[in-house]
Amino acid sequence: MSFFNSLENHGQKTALITDTGVEIAYQKLLEEADRIAGFIGKRSLVFCVCSNNLESVAGYLGFLRARIVPVLINPDVDRELYSELEHTYQPSFVWAPKQFSEKECVYSYGAYELTKTGYQKEHDLYPELALLLTTSGSTGSPKLVRQSYKNIESNTYSIIEYLHITREDRAITTLPMSYTYGLSILHTHLAAGATVILTDASLMSKSFWTLLKEQKVTTFGGVPYTYEMLKKLRFARMDLPSLSYVTQAGGKLSKELSLEFAMVCKEKGIKLIIMYGQSEATARMSYLPWEYAISKAGSMGIAIPYGKFRLIDETENTITAPHIIGELVYEGANVTLGYADAVEDLAKGDERYGVLLTGDMAEMDEDGFFYIVGRKKRFLKIYGNRVNLDEVEGLLKSKGYDCAVGGADDHMKIFVTDETKCEEVRHFVSEKTGLNPAAFSSAYIPAIPRNEAGKVLYTHLEEV
Amino acid sequence: MSNVEKYNSAFTEAFGIEESKLAGLTYQSIPEWDSVGHMSLIAALEDAFDIMMETDDIIDLSSYEKGKEILAKYDIEF
Numbered sequence: 001m002s003f004f005n006s007l008e009n010h011g012q013k014t015a016l017i018t019d020t021g022v023e024i025a026y027q028k029l030l031e032e033a034d035r036i037a038g039f040i041g042k043r044s045l046v047f048c049v050c051s052n053n054l055e056s057v058a059g060y061l062g063f064l065r066a067r068i069v070p071v072l073i074n075p076d077v078d079r080e081l082y083s084e085l086e087h088t089y090q091p092s093f094v095w096a097p098k099q100f101s102e103k104e105c106v107y108s109y110g111a112y113e114l115t116k117t118g119y120q121k122e123h124d125l126y127p128e129l130a131l132l133l134t135t136s137g138s139t140g141s142p143k144l145v146r147q148s149y150k151n152i153e154s155n156t157y158s159i160i161e162y163l164h165i166t167r168e169d170r171a172i173t174t175l176p177m178s179y180t181y182g183l184s185i186l187h188t189h190l191a192a193g194a195t196v197i198l199t200d201a202s203l204m205s206k207s208f209w210t211l212l213k214e215q216k217v218t219t220f221g222g223v224p225y226t227y228e229m230l231k232k233l234r235f236a237r238m239d240l241p242s243l244s245y246v247t248q249a250g251g252k253l254s255k256e257l258s259l260e261f262a263m264v265c266k267e268k269g270i271k272l273i274i275m276y277g278q279s280e281a282t283a284r285m286s287y288l289p290w291e292y293a294i295s296k297a298g299s300m301g302i303a304i305p306y307g308k309f310r311l312i313d314e315t316e317n318t319i320t321a322p323h324i325i326g327e328l329v330y331e332g333a334n335v336t337l338g339y340a341d342a343v344e345d346l347a348k349g350d351e352r353y354g355v356l357l358t359g360d361m362a363e364m365d366e367d368g369f370f371y372i373v374g375r376k377k378r379f380l381k382i383y384g385n386r387v388n389l390d391e392v393e394g395l396l397k398s399k400g401y402d403c404a405v406g407g408a409d410d411h412m413k414i415f416v417t418d419e420t421k422c423e424e425v426r427h428f429v430s431e432k433t434g435l436n437p438a439a440f441s442s443a444y445i446p447a448i449p450r451n452e453a454g455k456v457l458y459t460h461l462e463e464v
Numbered sequence: 465m466s467n468v469e470k471y472n473s474a475f476t477e478a479f480g481i482e483e484s485k486l487a488g489l490t491y492q493s494i495p496e497w498d499s500v501g502h503m504s505l506i507a508a509l510e511d512a513f514d515i516m517m518e519t520d521d522i523i524d525l526s527s528y529e530k531g532k533e534i535l536a537k538y539d540i541e542f
Contacts, residue, residue, distance in 0.1 A: 202498070202499035204502040204523060205491065205523060206520075206523040209523060225500070229503055232522065233519050234519050383500060430495075436495070436500035437496060438500055438501065439500070
């Protein structure tokens, strides 16, 4: 049985605390959750526009419990891209903040409402399909990750086991709910009967730290950029007595920063757990046990309980010797079913059979700890968000810009052949992705370097 | 450069906006001033005035005007 079907066991225990201090017990949360889902009544496809608030969590849990399949959507999504996504998948209902949709409202709860889209589509949904997540929410690609009930179940309990999450834990949200890492923090803490403090406040705001202290938060997670912010905020000098463990995922934290935080955390008596994952593996695939945070700084650790890693070379042979780079392959029950690019794909079954080619290049040391060294696919992580470079190029080209896109994590570089458009493309991409313009730079290039077959030579771009 | 000029250019550089838009500007009132922009702003202010700001001051700096009050603590006069 999935965790969301047995949350009743936690009864009167506080499940959620909102940023205005309202406490909601598990039982009350489930009543609200089931009421929302009751207005839909049958297994179907729903868009769930979610933030870190009570309404989002209630709707989401209700959908899962009623076997309604939600597509989780970030509320900051570009509206044009959202419309395309809705048109592609034709959900029967949308659960979103009031005013998000102008369609007929059938039920409202708090600041949210359930609206009927008017699409008459009878979706053919694979029976094990539980949840759909966007692969790169920011570029509005219709590509979704198909997660099964078994995937969620398996990953949730594995994470609870290695992080030792208990009902005494109090997690505060630092990441969007529609983001796989943020969602897994919610899942694991609810499944463990713990309390989740819901806020969309940023680490750079006073309200976040006030809430963290007042609510005696024991844990939070962060992407590499979160740790850069913590460093800027002089985390080392902060007095946070309730904090017992912090996690990091969503991209590789530099070895220097990993080591720095490992030492700071050790001194403060806080456990730092570096992890690695992808939405294609539900959420998590590896963790670095906190005892090794210093001695193995820079490593993504070992496979999570019940999971397995191996490295393969170009001919797909398994590499057994240490310090040889190969593609990282993960095996486990949390490997998702596959992708969906169109509504028909929602009927598809398991296409991966528990094996995921991660697209990340890694090596292993003598003790069996893994280190990410590069990436096979063309995407960047920007503030923890996966941004597909080919999709960004596609967006730019659809607006008539002749360009090529490259760069490094947190620093995308856009090359344009029209010198006068440099600023324009930067702002266009920032606006479309909803990410701060500081992550994007642009440069003029007389012509996009291509090989004889017309393929863009991205390695040449990096030298410009 | 005067302190006001230094102060203003930290904002205009961090957010890439015109000086005329600074008065009354508050955190998260423009897309550029999100948590990422805030990091750039703090870095720019620390560089411009050669200071290291305290955590409480960093998270308290929620508007263009408030920033001037905060910097007064670091003996910067406007």
